[in-house]
Amino acid sequence: MAKIALAETGLIGTRVRERRLALALKQTDLARAAEISPSYLNLIEHNRRRIGGSLVLRLARALGVEPALLTQGAAAGLVSGVQAAAQGYSELALDLEEAAELAERFPGWAELITKDQARLAELEEQVQRLTDRLAHDPDLAGRLHEVLSMVTAIRSSASILMETPELEPEWQHRFHRNINEDSDRLAQGAEALVAYLDAPVGQAGQMQTPLDEVDGFWAAHGHHFPQIEARGAEAVAELIAASDVLVSEQARAMARERLGHYAQEAEALPLAEIAAAVADQGTDVLRLAQHLDQPVARVMRRLSHLPQEVIGELGYLSCDGAGAILSRRAIAGFAMPRGSGGCPRWPLYLALGQPGAVIRVEIQQAGQEARHLLAYAHGEMIPAAQYGQPSLHRAQMILVPAERGDATPSEPARQVGMTCRVCPVAGCSARREPSLLQNPADRGAAKEF
Known part of the structure; x- marks a missing residue:
């Protein structure tokens, strides 16, 4: 039987004592069942002896509980919650090891902190969804444009009537009719806009834009399409026809183009070849590219x-020369906004200014779980296909857990955000707009470059 690691905290003795008293057991009875002396059990219960291994198993068996309940306690979930809450306040230099003691001695307060942290995370996500919606939702932009157009038309007709008193009755009637019709359209447009804004945002399965549909389609397939790996581009039409996520024609067109690129890359670098290379070389993109004799961009x-x-576990982001997100593959510990507006400190954006270079840096996203990720970023320039056309710049970034074992840089992890509007980092020189998550006095002004 595998041994249990030595307990991280001396509070294991307190849990043993509480469980013994709850069962109305005497120390001598429990000591006999655990095959130890009563005096040694007394030292354990007063947290004066650290224990582990088979002794924990014997005590747990005698007390009728799982060993984890003794080594971790019922407050294990509260400990992680308190530690997660502390991550957002790095300036306070809190000792994360004290979270276990807080959860053990004051479980009610620890639960309150954990619930507040969960609520804060939920609100941060909701703010980000609303920010994305206001900034990148073409449907919302169209509705606003329609309302503003009707207001402008009514104002124009009214101005003509007011500034031209000698207007012929026939023309006056026409302008009055235009105002009446435009007013009806304005009322309808305003009602539709209010209904649209009142609709739930970001519910599971709800797709707001063609890009949402394509992202949902990609995620539903786990970013992997065995049909294309096996049959190439001929499987594209079949995949799109079978999808119940791709609703709009724009989304189907976008998916068709992206799947076509997928088929080209799969033909140039077959699945068996890249999978064997990863098993042998790991996820270091530069080492993989050299091993496979393939471009870094294709390998990524x-x-x-x-x-x-x-x-x-792997995350992925790509963007165009304007910084707009083109595709993404989520990874725990790194929030990814839709469209543009990511953190300027992301290696993804640094790679745009260094076409051909490969950037490798360890990062940690502020406001997320305390997790270090190893980022590989690469920018490329796509030559113009015709005379007079500009070349295109694109960049992509791979994210893997830093503990995976690849050659990790020795520098401290770089602190990055998600997007300036919901970033808690104070005093960031790259900030372009104030954050909603900081106190007004600490927000400061956006930087000018």
């Missing part, structure tokens, strides 16, 4: 296509 895209059982 193919890594994003691999199923999780092959590649493990």
